[in-house]
Amino acid sequence: MHLRRLLFLGVGVLVASLASAPNLSAHGSDGQMEEHEARVPNYGAVIRIVSPADGYVCPAGMDFEVCVELEQFTLVQDGCHWHVSVDGEPWSMIMDDRLNEVLHGLQPGEHRIEVLLADGEHRDLEEGDAITVVVR
Numbered sequence: 655m656h657l658r659r660l661l662f663l664g665v666g667v668l669v670a671s672l673a674s675a676p677n678l679s680a681h682g683s684d685g686q687m688e689e690h691e692a693r694v695p696n697y698g699a700v701i702r703i704v705s706p707a708d709g710y711v712c713p714a715g716m717d718f719e720v721c722v723e724l725e726q727f728t729l730v731q732d733g734c735h736w737h738v739s740v741d742g743e744p745w746s747m748i749m750d751d752r753l754n755e756v757l758h759g760l761q762p763g764e765h766r767i768e769v770l771l772a773d774g775e776h777r778d779l780e781e782g783d784a785i786t787v788v789v790r
């Protein structure tokens with residue numbers, strides 16, 4: 655459990671650094687920053703959260719699993735993968751062929767869980783899916 659936690663934190667740091675790197679060029683000399691990185695069109699690719707349902711209530715301290723289904727998108731091929739964000743911040747990245755991701759350690763309260771398809775350069779596709787969960 656402790657090791658999994660450490661691995662998870664490691665992935666989180668990796669995600670954070672990968673997610674912030676493309677933004678460096680977006681900082682203008684006038685201090686302005688683009689609100690979002692450029693996203694890529696879906697071209698028919700779909701990611702959909704199949705569970706939990708929107709509005710799911712998760713007991714505090716429990717992990718829960720987000721499961722997705724995909725259409726017209728092949729994981730791993732050309733580096734294709736998917737991203738999970740929580741409350742607008744990168745949370746984790748699924749680089750293998752899994753269609754599920756266990757979320758650990760969400761603080762009590764309401765959280766927006768968003769999933770987005772990503773290309774081999776970690777660019778999000780425009781259309782993802784999102785649910786709100788409540789931890790209490």
Ligand SMILES: [Cu+2]
Pocket residue numbers: 735736737747772775776777
């Ligand atoms: Cu990525």
